[in-house]
Amino acid sequence: MSDHVTGGLEGLLVAVVIGVALRSYFAKPKLPHGVRFPPGPTSLPILGNALAVDVNAPWVTYKTWGSQYGNVVYTRLFGQDNIVINSEEIARDLLENRSQNYSDRPEIATNELFGVDYTTAFHAIQ
Known part of the structure; x- marks a missing residue:
């Protein structure tokens, strides 16, 4: 490769790395107002x-x-x-007692047509 092409690839690589670094640095989690x-x-x-x-x-x-x-x-x-x-107590409360709040599965309309509407993997907790 010529020096011109190699230099261009290095510059592109540096730009991509800087872009990814800036994106991850400035990316803030999206939380509802007032939630921390x-x-x-x-x-x-x-x-x-x-x-x-x-x-x-x-x-x-x-x-x-x-x-x-x-x-x-x-x-x-x-x-x-x-x-x-x-805390085991907090873990049980959040992951067992309130599991309906946190573990939802998307409903896929075509599953019923193919007869696989009641499978564990696609089961939505009502």
């Missing part, structure tokens, strides 16, 4: 809290954060929002 995430550690741009988590025993980090921030902790890892629940 639970408390949690301050995160870095792009990486979030990834450097603070022990990859061999992440539960130790989450337990430490639970002691520091409370039983429900918000963390961001590589641009993905995560909620860590450090």
Whole structure:
């Protein structure tokens, strides 16, 4: 390849990396007005809290954060929002007792036509 083409590809790569970095830095989660995430550690741009988590025993980090921030902790890892629940009581309440609020499946109109309207994978909780 010529130096001109190689330089153009490097410039394009740099522009894409900078674009992705800026997009993830300025991308804010869309929450309804007045709703806030639970408390949690301050995160870095792009990486979030990834450097603070022990990859061999992440539960130790989450337990430490639970002691520091409370039983429900918000963390961001590589641009993905995560909620860590450090209490069995809260986990049962949210994930079992209120599961209808959080676990909805989309209804697919053609499933009934093909006779697969009552399958576990496509079952919508009413």
